[in-house]
Structures are given as C-alpha cells and as structure tokens.
Amino acid sequence: MxxxxxxxxxxxxxxxxxxxxxxxxxxxxxxxxxxxxxxxxxxxxxxxxxxxxxxxxxxxxxxxxxxxxxxxxxVKDFQSFSCLDGAVEVGGGSGDVQVDVKGQMKTVDASSKVxxxxxxxxxxxxxxxxxxxxxxxxxxxxxxxxxxxxxxxxxxxxxxxxxxxxxxxxxxxxxxxxxxxxxxxxxxxGPVHVFREASRSGSTGAKVLNLVSAGVKGGKAEKSKFTVPxxxxxxxxxxxxxxxxxxxxxxxxxxYKAGSGVIASEAVLIEAGLQRNQAVLKPLAGRTDLLRGLVEVLEDRDALTLLEDTLDLVGSGEYQRPQCEAAAWFLTLLDVSTASRELTDAVHLLVSALEALPGDLPALLARCDPGTLSCIIHMMDCLLYGQVPPPLERPLQEDKELHRLVRLLHSAKDFRDLRENFPDFSPEALLELLYVGVRGLSLMQSPVCS
Known part of the structure; x- marks a missing residue:
C-alpha cells in the first residue's frame, strides 16, 4: 500500500x-x-x-x-484514490484433478490529505x-x-x-x-492515513476423473488501514x-533516475528481439500452478514489485523470503531452490515485463482467456508489419478496461498513437513488454502435450 x-x-x-x-x-x-x-x-x-x-x-x-x-x-493537501474492478477466471490442475476459479474482485485504495x-x-x-x-x-x-x-x-x-x-x-x-x-x-x-478495501466474490469448482464435479460459492471482504507518522x-x-x-x-x-528512451528501429529488428524473448519464455508452457499464484500477486501492485525485486536477486543467492504472503506463496510454488535456471529466467522475464506495464494492465491481461490473449498477439503482429488487423472479438469489445489498449493496437499507424497515449514508453518498448507479458501468460494457460 x-x-x-x-x-x-x-x-x-x-x-x-x-x-x-x-x-x-x-x-x-x-x-x-x-x-x-x-x-x-x-x-x-x-x-x-x-x-x-x-x-x-x-x-x-x-x-x-x-x-x-x-x-x-x-505540495499541500495531496490526496490519492484508485479503484480496480474486474473479473477473474483461472483454470488448471494436474493428473486427474482439474480446478477452475471464477469470480469478481474490487480493490479500492485511498488516503487522507497530506x-x-x-x-x-x-x-x-x-x-x-x-x-x-x-x-x-x-x-x-x-x-x-x-x-x-x-x-x-x-x-x-x-x-x-x-x-x-x-x-x-x-x-x-x-x-x-x-x-x-x-x-x-x-x-x-503530519500523519497520513492510508486505506485499502478489497472484496472478492465467486466460485471454485473441481472435476475428478472427468466424472465428479463439486463447487463452492462465496465472498470475501478485506479492509486494511495504517497511519504513516x-x-x-x-x-x-x-x-x-x-x-x-x-x-x-x-x-x-x-x-540520476532510470527512464525510457525512444529507440527508432525497423520491424525486423523488433521481431528479432521478440523471438529471443519467446525462446526464454518456453519453460512456462503448461504451468497453470504458477499462473494461479501469479494471479494472486497481480491483484496487488506492491506484491508484484516485491516479487520482481526478489527474483532479481535469486540468481545471486542473496534474496530473502518476502514478507508479502502472495509473493512468498508464488516463490514456494516456483521452488527456486530446485527449479531449473531456464524456468527461473522465464519467470523473471515475465514478472519483470508485467511489473513494468502501466496501471492495472498486468492484472487485466492475467484475467484474459487464451482466445483473447491470442487476439492481442495477432493485433501486435499486424501493427508491427503494417497489416490490417482483424475485427475485435466480442470480449475485447465489451471489456471497458482493456478496450483502450486494444483499440490503440487496432488503429495505430506507424506507432504514433501508442507514442501519444503512452508517453512514458517508446512504442518499441511498450510492444516488447506486451509481447512478453501476453506470450508468457498464454503459455502458462496452454496444456502441455504429452
């Protein structure tokens, strides 16, 4: 917070x-x-x-x-307020058990004047x-x-x-x-009060041996508040x-501060960089267990930043278990002590890309179904090579939070619209982060062919 x-x-x-x-x-x-x-x-x-x-x-x-x-x-009497509202749908499992989680979530962050x-x-x-x-x-x-x-x-x-x-x-x-x-x-x-109110509602269903189905419905509300002296x-x-x-x-x-510079480049150079990233992401294929843990992390920007910072230190062996429950649980699922270097690098790349994306975009992308993610990838490909993108699929037409991004990808000309609407990113940088984020999430949702 x-x-x-x-x-x-x-x-x-x-x-x-x-x-x-x-x-x-x-x-x-x-x-x-x-x-x-x-x-x-x-x-x-x-x-x-x-x-x-x-x-x-x-x-x-x-x-x-x-x-x-x-x-x-x-500054005098500064006050902050933000609201995240959307749907969550995650599926996966292993062996003969498959688990599906569906629901709605809403998070409100606010502060007193400072x-x-x-x-x-x-x-x-x-x-x-x-x-x-x-x-x-x-x-x-x-x-x-x-x-x-x-x-x-x-x-x-x-x-x-x-x-x-x-x-x-x-x-x-x-x-x-x-x-x-x-x-x-x-x-x-003077002291400043910071508030968070999060609510979730939905259902969890399990299918065993494709014969027995069970489901649980419910809701959960969490409130937290602290005062900064x-x-x-x-x-x-x-x-x-x-x-x-x-x-x-x-x-x-x-x-001295890190920033993003605009890099003029041809589509073929961008494609070469994207292909390198795709090769790094391959170990994520079929890791629905990690996806479920990642969705929890993405609900909280602070948790996502903390996870990215921790993964940055994993390779050097200097990292410590984070205090954040969601980030710590994800690292338990990953099991960094036994995970392969290839898998750790893939997770690090994906988490770093999601953490760098603006606003609530990481959480929104994590809630997309495989078809929607494939559509976004196709739109980026069309933008890269100057092709006419396909009509927007219904989920992208109806999702108000994602619609701004996909509309830009659908209509952008020579990256100009992206540069104007996301001034903190060069178009090349934004496309690279999106490619890594969407590809990684899509791979995690995909079943592994035996």
Whole structure:
C-alpha cells in the first residue's frame, strides 16, 4: 500500500524524484546509495534498484563539503484514490484433478490529505562539488562528461578524492553497480492515513476423473488501514558519483533516475528481439500452478514489485523470503531452490515485463482467456508489419478496461498513437513488454502435450 501511494505522489510531483517503497527507510541527506540495474529487455530500460548504505558522504571524504540545506513546501493537501474492478477466471490442475476459479474482485485504495516538504541542497552548492580547483583525470572527464579533455585550459574542474581501502571494502561495488548520494528528500508534515478495501466474490469448482464435479460459492471482504507518522520520506533524489581505481569523483548536477528512451528501429529488428524473448519464455508452457499464484500477486501492485525485486536477486543467492504472503506463496510454488535456471529466467522475464506495464494492465491481461490473449498477439503482429488487423472479438469489445489498449493496437499507424497515449514508453518498448507479458501468460494457460 505504501509503495503504491508514494509512486502516485511522485507521478504528480516530478520526474526527477524516486518514490520510496519502504516505510522503514528514511533516505537521510548525504546517505550513500548503491544503484543496481539489470536490463532484461532490448527496447525497455528496466528500472533501477536502490540500496542505501550505512555510510554518509561526509564520512568518507576529509574536506568540508560546504553544503547548505534548504526546506520548502512542495505540495499541500495531496490526496490519492484508485479503484480496480474486474473479473477473474483461472483454470488448471494436474493428473486427474482439474480446478477452475471464477469470480469478481474490487480493490479500492485511498488516503487522507497530506502536505509534503522538501529538504535539499542548493543547486549552486552541488555544482561546487563538481567544479573545484583539482584537475580531473582523462578517465573521469570521459565518464562524467562523455569526452576526454587533454588541454589544461579546457579541462573540467572536478572534485576528485582518493578513498581509503577500508572505505572501498565497505562499498564493495560490483560490475554494473553505481554509487550516488541522497541530495533531496520529500517528507510529510503530519500523519497520513492510508486505506485499502478489497472484496472478492465467486466460485471454485473441481472435476475428478472427468466424472465428479463439486463447487463452492462465496465472498470475501478485506479492509486494511495504517497511519504513516510525520517526517517519513515519501520520495528522494540522488546525485551520481564515480569511483575508479580508488578515486571518487562528483558528477555534474543531473539527477540520476532510470527512464525510457525512444529507440527508432525497423520491424525486423523488433521481431528479432521478440523471438529471443519467446525462446526464454518456453519453460512456462503448461504451468497453470504458477499462473494461479501469479494471479494472486497481480491483484496487488506492491506484491508484484516485491516479487520482481526478489527474483532479481535469486540468481545471486542473496534474496530473502518476502514478507508479502502472495509473493512468498508464488516463490514456494516456483521452488527456486530446485527449479531449473531456464524456468527461473522465464519467470523473471515475465514478472519483470508485467511489473513494468502501466496501471492495472498486468492484472487485466492475467484475467484474459487464451482466445483473447491470442487476439492481442495477432493485433501486435499486424501493427508491427503494417497489416490490417482483424475485427475485435466480442470480449475485447465489451471489456471497458482493456478496450483502450486494444483499440490503440487496432488503429495505430506507424506507432504514433501508442507514442501519444503512452508517453512514458517508446512504442518499441511498450510492444516488447506486451509481447512478453501476453506470450508468457498464454503459455502458462496452454496444456502441455504429452
């Protein structure tokens, strides 16, 4: 609930802020942060993962940083409200037992009003960290500014500091990891109440040996509420650092945040990337047991994000069992300790794609029947190759929540409609995420031929 709330706030405030997904982390100013990022996709730029360290920038450099803090009001009386309403239908089983689950679900998230303040360092003070009296090495200039300066008269003045070995041992930066420090934090001035109300109604049926049928009908309602105390971090911003050969350098004043860039590409190049993804997804075929667990996860955006974060660490053996019940149950079904690398990679790719898709689209796709998913795949193929798509099938005409997406796929010309309606994604990235999500779900629904 808290991560969903903070993400909604950041979407309204600024693209330069990063939402806080852990209420227990306060992201104090000057805190050093590791930035880890894995790119599983060809066209979509995966989101970065942030790990605060038990160190502050002021504790690893000798000189006075000369940074002055400013505090200002960012937003007053912000309030969040969202509602997810739709149908669920999942089938599957093993051996002689087949289970079908059908029903309706509704989830409402809301909050009381909250005013937010910002603690941050002044822009000019941050720039002074970069432009100081020490000349930068050619490597630092190239890494921070994209070019190598050889003339003293044109060199960039950078603050470069030699780090002690004990500090480097604590940092333990691995290949691909970056370092930054917190330059801004956004916090609440008073307590804020966050609410969730979820209700489900439906039936569960079982068929044994194709002879005996049994069913159960019922409903379930859940309500939850918590209060975020005052002065908790809702969002933060980072200033990038560079570490090379034990030397610490400060970047120019550009906020570090993962984003999506538009990549101009031909259909044949997109197809090559999609074919690679399809090969990775093959182990998901017939895994209806995992599908049932995934549907539970997709009902909650926070659970989906937590599952994606956990799967990101499975390969390194550093992951811990998540506290979220739905995410933990899915990992139990997957049994990561004995699952093959191929299956784990397939699940990781699918979950990462679903987590990256906007809004409630992941949950909506998971509720689609196999025929509907096949229709969406066919529409994407037509869009890719400039063909005329087939008429929309009845479920896609009647499903109001999916209709916006499929209408765009059905009518888009040269990706322009997709770019205008989903400005946070390049058309290539959106198609890649959709392909992975829909293909993966479709494979999981398909029976395995013996």
């Amino acid at each position: 808290f991560p969903k709330f903070t993400k909604a706030i950041v979407e309204k405030l600024s693209a330069n802020l990063i939402s806080n997904d852990d209420l227990n982390r306060n992201w104090e100013l000057l805190t050093l942060v590791k930035i880890r990022k894995k790119n599983l996709f060809t066209y979509f730029d995966s989101r970065a993962k942030y790990q605060p360290l038990a160190l502050k920038l002021s504790s690893i450099v000798d000189a006075d940083l000369d940074l002055e803090t400013e505090t200002k009001m960012l 005013s937010l303040m910002s603690d941050h360092f002044r822009f000019h003070d941050l720039e002074k960290l970069t432009f100081r009296s020490m000349w930068a090495s050619p490597w630092i200039c190239k890494q921070l500014h994209g070019e190598t300066q050889t003339s003293r008269s044109t060199s960039f003045f950078l603050s470069c500091r030699k780090l002690e070995q004990k500090v480097l041992d604590v940092l333990q930066l691995k290949d691909g990891e970056k370092l930054a420090f917190v330059k801004q934090r956004v916090f609440n001035t 005052e002065n908790k971090t809702f969002a933060f911003a980072l200033k990038k650092l560079m570490v090379q050969d034990g030397v610490l350098g400060f970047s120019s004043e550009i906020s």
